[in-house]
Amino acid sequence: MAAEAAHPVDSARREADEAKLRLSGVAKSYAGRRRGTVQAIGGIDLDVRPGEFVSLVGPSGCGKSTLLYIIGGFIGADGGSVLCDGREVSGPGPDRGIVFQEFALFPWKTVLGNVTWALARRGVSRKDRPEQARRLLSLVGLDEAGRLYPSELSGGMKQRVAIARTLAMDSEVLLMDEPFGALDAQTRALLQEELLRIWDETGKTVLFVTHSVEEALYLSDRIVVLSSRPSRVRDVITPGFPRPRTREQVLADSSYAALYERIWAELREEGPA
Amino acid sequence: MTRLRAASISVAAVLVLLGCWEAAPRTGVAPDQSLPPLSKVLGEVWNVLRDGDFRSQVGLSAGRWAAGLGLAVLIGVPLGIAMGRAQVLRRLVEPLLALLYPVPKVALVIPLLLVLGLRMPSERAGETARIVVIALGCLIPLTVSATHGAAEVEPCLLWSARAAGAGPVRRLLTIVLPAALPQVLSGLRIALAVSIFSLVGAELLVRGKGVGAYLFNAYDIGRYERVWAVTVLVALAGLGLDAVYAWTVRRAVRWWEGDV
Ligand SMILES: Nc1ncnc2c1ncn2[C@@H]1O[C@H](COP(=O)(O)OP(=O)(O)O)[C@@H](O)[C@H]1O
Numbered sequence A: 001m002a003a004e005a006a007h008p009v010d011s012a013r014r015e016a017d018e019a020k021l022r023l024s025g026v027a028k029s030y031a032g033r034r035r036g037t038v039q040a041i042g043g044i045d046l047d048v049r050p051g052e053f054v055s056l057v058g059p060s061g062c063g064k065s066t067l068l069y070i071i072g073g074f075i076g077a078d079g080g081s082v083l084c085d086g087r088e089v090s091g092p093g094p095d096r097g098i099v100f101q102e103f104a105l106f107p108w109k110t111v112l113g114n115v116t117w118a119l120a121r122r123g124v125s126r127k128d129r130p131e132q133a134r135r136l137l138s139l140v141g142l143d144e145a146g147r148l149y150p151s152e153l154s155g156g157m158k159q160r161v162a163i164a165r166t167l168a169m170d171s172e173v174l175l176m177d178e179p180f181g182a183l184d185a186q187t188r189a190l191l192q193e194e195l196l197r198i199w200d201e202t203g204k205t206v207l208f209v210t211h212s213v214e215e216a217l218y219l220s221d222r223i224v225v226l227s228s229r230p231s232r233v234r235d236v237i238t239p240g241f242p243r244p245r246t247r248e249q250v251l252a253d254s255s256y257a258a259l260y261e262r263i264w265a266e267l268r269e270e271g272p273a
Numbered sequence B: 001m002t003r004l005r006a007a008s009i010s011v012a013a014v015l016v017l018l019g020c021w022e023a024a025p026r027t028g029v030a031p032d033q034s035l036p037p038l039s040k041v042l043g044e045v046w047n048v049l050r051d052g053d054f055r056s057q058v059g060l061s062a063g064r065w066a067a068g069l070g071l072a073v074l075i076g077v078p079l080g081i082a083m084g085r086a087q088v089l090r091r092l093v094e095p096l097l098a099l100l101y102p103v104p105k106v107a108l109v110i111p112l113l114l115v116l117g118l119r120m121p122s123e124r125a126g127e128t129a130r131i132v133v134i135a136l137g138c139l140i141p142l143t144v145s146a147t148h149g150a151a152e153v154e155p156c157l158l159w160s161a162r163a164a165g166a167g168p169v170r171r172l173l174t175i176v177l178p179a180a181l182p183q184v185l186s187g188l189r190i191a192l193a194v195s196i197f198s199l200v201g202a203e204l205l206v207r208g209k210g211v212g213a214y215l216f217n218a219y220d221i222g223r224y225e226r227v228w229a230v231t232v233l234v235a236l237a238g239l240g241l242d243a244v245y246a247w248t249v250r251r252a253v254r255w256w257e258g259d260v
């Protein structure tokens, strides 16, 4: 290591140092239902820079959730490696928070209880927890709902709580698996805007799975298009819309239509996995 | 159908049945002493409730019931939770439960009495056999429901907990247990019903003391009104227990979306 450091740092080297997440050759097969194996992920290389907002789009069943679970450390890859801050990922850790499509709230805890629980795991003192939980709930626009149970909330509110609970872990990386996929269009638009605001305020690195091209274009710095199974990176698109951005600005941007069409054409070509 | 109408239909069904019970002996459809009219039975219920002997038998039976059910909860719930989380244990124990399932547990009271009778005084053997029979009956619904509850915890709940830094013990105590609670409580409701009929069944087979023995004694001496009165009381106890349990669970577990 010391010898290497003595050399002048070339550009590839600097990028490696700067990558918040670095996936190299990540592959994953599942045992097939009847026989043999299904190769879900063929081999994915991807670097995500600190503070970057990257979206993953791809045909359904191509392994987007699987990839997120591998990065989260919940399941192991068959090949390749995942580095977070240069360290090999070998299990779940508080440096990588995750938000699921189905919210994954603890139904037996109140809204406040869900957030407080995560704060406690991070070692926040009992006395500081209520104050911090209220601040997080306010960040996601839920000042009033602290004493309600998840069963008493709408889908949009549930996802806000889930985001607050994940933010409570204070992880620098946020993995989001189609977090707004189960919400109606209006709630979805609202939460997209709030997510951008939160991302802006907190400077998190976000890896965001979606099947909505519009959503990817509105939110992302870069969009990674995956091929069908066994999936690889098919295309990487950098929309380059200015930030802070509004939906109107993005939709009115002269390059929007072409980018939208390009991603759709690629997805259409891949077909269902 | 409105709720009121639905409820009134159900009430009507019960009233018709009770009406037939009152009418059948009076109109001669049931000609002998074996089925007294409902009103006489209810009068006898009052007498039975005031009978000091009956009340001490109830105390005895309640003790057996609590011991049997308590034993089943203490063994069945932890065993089921462990089976739900450890495949090996589940593969090991499930076939044994499947074998036990179709056996009428109440009938086991006789072989149990045989085995235990060789090892302890007959009084204690009878007591133990009755408690074991109640426990065995309740064990299956409790174990099975706890197994399912623990096995079906959403993986993303456990993943969220792991990501937040919760270790295996904390995940078991703060995620698996509460997530399995609704199923365990449903299993306990079934076990409550099983416990009542196991208790009375075991007491009818192995007499001596208890509500079942009191019932059989009334039969032996030909007091048919009393036989019916005790039967009605046992039925009411079962119904009341179930209603109180369901009501309590609904109020206590506010977060639960389903029903016991
Ligand atoms: N636990 C599993 N066992 C077997 N096959 C699985 C499992 N999870 C996912 N798969 C398969 O792997 C492929 C990728 O799944 P997934 O990652 O959920 O895709 P996506 O999120 O892109 O829709 C699918 O074909 C799916 O059927």
Ligand SMILES: [Mg+2]
Residues within 6 Å of the ligand: A064, A065, A066, A177
């Ligand atoms: Mg998915």
